[in-house]
Amino acid sequence: MGFKLPIVGLAVIGLGAALAGTYQLGRSSAAASAPPAAATVVAQAAQPAAPQGEPQTAGKVGADASQKFTHFRVGNKNVKRIYVDGDTVWVGTSGGAVRYDTRTDEYKLFDAKSGLLSNGVFYVGRLGEKITVGTYGGGLSLLDPKTEKWETYNVPEGLGDAFVYDVVKAKNGDVWVATWSGVNRIRGGDLGDRSKWDLHTVESTKGGLPNDWVYGLAEGKNGEIWLATEGGLSRYKDGQWQAWNHAKGLGAAYEKVKNDIAFTNDPSKVSEHHAKQKQEMGLQDVNVAYNPNYIVSMVVDAEGVVWAGTWGGGLSRFDGKAWTHYTVAEGLPGNHVFMLHIDPKGVLWIGTNNGLARFKEGGGFSVMTTTDGLFANTVFSMATARDGTLWIGSFGGVAKIKP
Numbered sequence: 362m363g364f365k366l367p368i369v370g371l372a373v374i375g376l377g378a379a380l381a382g383t384y385q386l387g388r389s390s391a392a393a394s395a396p397p398a399a400a401t402v403v404a405q406a407a408q409p410a411a412p413q414g415e416p417q418t419a420g421k422v423g424a425d426a427s428q429k430f431t432h433f434r435v436g437n438k439n440v441k442r443i444y445v446d447g448d449t450v451w452v453g454t455s456g457g458a459v460r461y462d463t464r465t466d467e468y469k470l471f472d473a474k475s476g477l478l479s480n481g482v483f484y485v486g487r488l489g490e491k492i493t494v495g496t497y498g499g500g501l502s503l504l505d506p507k508t509e510k511w512e513t514y515n516v517p518e519g520l521g522d523a524f525v526y527d528v529v530k531a532k533n534g535d536v537w538v539a540t541w542s543g544v545n546r547i548r549g550g551d552l553g554d555r556s557k558w559d560l561h562t563v564e565s566t567k568g569g570l571p572n573d574w575v576y577g578l579a580e581g582k583n584g585e586i587w588l589a590t591e592g593g594l595s596r597y598k599d600g601q602w603q604a605w606n607h608a609k610g611l612g613a614a615y616e617k618v619k620n621d622i623a624f625t626n627d628p629s630k631v632s633e634h635h636a637k638q639k640q641e642m643g644l645q646d647v648n649v650a651y652n653p654n655y656i657v658s659m660v661v662d663a664e665g666v667v668w669a670g671t672w673g674g675g676l677s678r679f680d681g682k683a684w685t686h687y688t689v690a691e692g693l694p695g696n697h698v699f700m701l702h703i704d705p706k707g708v709l710w711i712g713t714n715n716g717l718a719r720f721k722e723g724g725g726f727s728v729m730t731t732t733d734g735l736f737a738n739t740v741f742s743m744a745t746a747r748d749g750t751l752w753i754g755s756f757g758g759v760a761k762i763k764p
Contacts, residue, residue: 440754569602612653670698
């Protein structure tokens, strides 16, 4: 999967050891006993190379099916969302969305040159028959897979903001869209009818939505909508809004996590927006990347329990009444929780700044890092295929892990 660079890189790594063959637009093999440096080989291109300096936006790659791990390089880009759609894997990056066919090994890049209004992709999913992409500054775009034509919904169509972070279609047919300036609810999912578009903000909900930057969405067990924001957790149920923040239990206390904060580049030092948030929490003297109100990731499990990943405050569990916190002290590899994923078996996976954790039945975590085959220890996205294969996105690439 190559986007900006003129070649596509793919590496296959054996489970538990970095024994690899490197592939570039084709197939090759390497001795399983060789160390990484000695095992690197370059295959013959599967198609003519692109002219010098031009990106390779489509092609074919191959992998050794006998290996447990496969790495797909994407260049200097974040992989912010992975969506598995049958035999097709969509990879949303800061350089566009890549469609990869696992049966044929063919890939294609969709970006501003092919119809998106922005190359930055934060969300990839499906609404009905159309692939749905949320972008940084380009609104919400829907792709017809048959014609490969895009239709885009932006502020004039009713979208709260051109920055789209998440999309959920509720059981009742409503479509919810998380934006940088509130959350849209499209009643009945009728995107083409402007009168069906509602926008909910801090002001319109009278604080029931604690912050207008809505980062994540999930439907609860009983049809309620949960919203992850930069200022806390919110719930919409039966027309009523309710919010929870750090003062009400979200995120671990600073004293508990201060010795394990990985980042010293505090956003509040360069952003008035973040500085105001810290001041509101009484954390203006905390000079590291810690904001327990900032929910970076969220999922709701089959029992209706909400799991929220915070910016430096670890993982929080909310059963509707009480909060429980999980941090490095409880076995998480890192306290910045960028990704949460529940696989088809109900297992919770936690992507952090320092590796991927799996919540074990009965409590505790098992942890994977690059030593075990991850592309990088910072994990931003994840999806599970029908056969149990895990797709895990980081900065620079994707790891495919066979069950």
